[in-house]
Amino acid sequence: MSKPLTRVADHKADLAGLVGLTPVVDLPLADCTGLVLARDLVAPIALPPFDNSAMDGYAVRAADVAVTPVVLPVAEDVPAGRGDLVPLVPGTAHRIMTGAPVPPGADAVVQVEWTDGGTATVRIDRSVVAGANVRSAGDDVAPGTTVLTAGTVLTAPRLGLAAALGSATLPVRRPARVLVLSTGSELVEPGRELTPGTIYESNGVMLAAAVREAGAHAELLRFVPDDADAFHAAIADRLGSVDLLLTSGGVSAGAYEVVKDAFTGRGVEFRRVAMQPGGPQGIGRYQGVPVAALPGNPVSAHVSFEVFVRPALRAAMGFADVERPTTTAALSAALTSPEGRTQFRRGAYEPESGRVVTPVGGPGSHLLSALAISDCLIEIPADVTELPAGAEVVLRFL
Numbered sequence: 001m002s003k004p005l006t007r008v009a010d011h012k013a014d015l016a017g018l019v020g021l022t023p024v025v026d027l028p029l030a031d032c033t034g035l036v037l038a039r040d041l042v043a044p045i046a047l048p049p050f051d052n053s054a055m056d057g058y059a060v061r062a063a064d065v066a067v068t069p070v071v072l073p074v075a076e077d078v079p080a081g082r083g084d085l086v087p088l089v090p091g092t093a094h095r096i097m098t099g100a101p102v103p104p105g106a107d108a109v110v111q112v113e114w115t116d117g118g119t120a121t122v123r124i125d126r127s128v129v130a131g132a133n134v135r136s137a138g139d140d141v142a143p144g145t146t147v148l149t150a151g152t153v154l155t156a157p158r159l160g161l162a163a164a165l166g167s168a169t170l171p172v173r174r175p176a177r178v179l180v181l182s183t184g185s186e187l188v189e190p191g192r193e194l195t196p197g198t199i200y201e202s203n204g205v206m207l208a209a210a211v212r213e214a215g216a217h218a219e220l221l222r223f224v225p226d227d228a229d230a231f232h233a234a235i236a237d238r239l240g241s242v243d244l245l246l247t248s249g250g251v252s253a254g255a256y257e258v259v260k261d262a263f264t265g266r267g268v269e270f271r272r273v274a275m276q277p278g279g280p281q282g283i284g285r286y287q288g289v290p291v292a293a294l295p296g297n298p299v300s301a302h303v304s305f306e307v308f309v310r311p312a313l314r315a316a317m318g319f320a321d322v323e324r325p326t327t328t329a330a331l332s333a334a335l336t337s338p339e340g341r342t343q344f345r346r347g348a349y350e351p352e353s354g355r356v357v358t359p360v361g362g363p364g365s366h367l368l369s370a371l372a373i374s375d376c377l378i379e380i381p382a383d384v385t386e387l388p389a390g391a392e393v394v395l396r397f398l
């Protein structure tokens, strides 16, 4: 009797349990994009750090320009970055640039457009109130404020904020490192000639891209020989530096299943998950390294990555929300699904026509072009075998 199928949720939990949290490291800001901040960031300085001008113009006392037009002597020139500030003498103006420190004694800036732009003297044509065009120290951030909390995803503005506060590095969960392996004697490198019986290797590129898109690092090892000893030799010196070994192919019932041969009895279990595509899966640890051995059919490999591997990698990197966004929609056409298996069909979502999803291509796990033009997976629960047009389904966006 064959082994019972593993439920999708159980396989997912098993994989997530294998891949532990990555360590916290200090990385330069340029390498932190999209990563998770590991400790609160407390502002060591104020933002802005000093009172500065919001406009190119003239620093004045508002009281001196209450009646206009008025002509004032220009006593100083204050470009951005000037550090030796001279106090403003009442009845005078300092020419000042945007971002330059407002001199002590000045309480407002008149923008240059409201003046004659003079350098020795300036005629000011319009009055301003005290505080006009002055950006006060601490206006944005007071020193000691927690500006980003641990767990925050480092987006572009958040990295900008960290830099503005003087951070050169940030403590982050380092990206998970994934070794992506492709095996199969039929596989040829894109760019070379196909010979009879061969196809271009595509899973490796696709899975490495998916790993990177998930925020992790991928190292790609293609054309690993279809021989267990050669397979072990190819990966031996790389295992020490990876958090996950991700293979595709060689896991089902054929006579030449190198991944299965290489790992069976060595800490990796091969099972069938109640899912289509993505039934045959290998999972375990080889020499201490978590292994996810995905099926070789391209759609099976990608769907398996989306359902099992991506959430596990995101959790390992400290993301609170590890799942893709989901929504519900009405099917534009009837679908059938195998009994006892969760089916993930490829779909195109059309929110503008009343939240409708159209299945793209058939269920075949070789239909890579249909996957390539889809924007979501339609999830059909294991206990559902038929869905009429109009039935509500859950989608997960790709």
Ligand SMILES: Nc1nc2c(c(=O)[nH]1)N[C@H]1C(S)=C(S)[C@@H](COP(=O)(O)OP(=O)(O)OC[C@H]3O[C@@H](n4cnc5c(N)ncnc54)[C@H](O)[C@@H]3O)O[C@H]1N2
Binding pocket: 182, 183, 184, 186, 187, 199, 200, 201, 202, 203, 204, 248, 249, 250, 251, 252, 253, 254, 257, 277, 278, 279, 280, 294, 295, 296, 297, 298, 300, 365
């Ligand atoms: N007798 C049975 N045969 C199969 C079963 C089964 O239960 N009994 N399951 C089928 C299902 S479902 C799947 S999925 C596949 C999984 O097979 P493998 O993981 O062993 O994958 P391969 O046989 O190596 O390859 C399957 C298919 O995918 C192509 N492939 C593999 N690697 C790549 C790559 N890197 N780039 C592009 N294409 C790749 C390969 O050429 C095959 O066409 O098994 C079914 N069979």
Ligand code: MOO
Binding pocket: 275, 276, 277, 278, 279, 280, 295, 297, 300, 301, 365
């Ligand atoms: O489970 Mo396979 O992934 O259907 O093609």
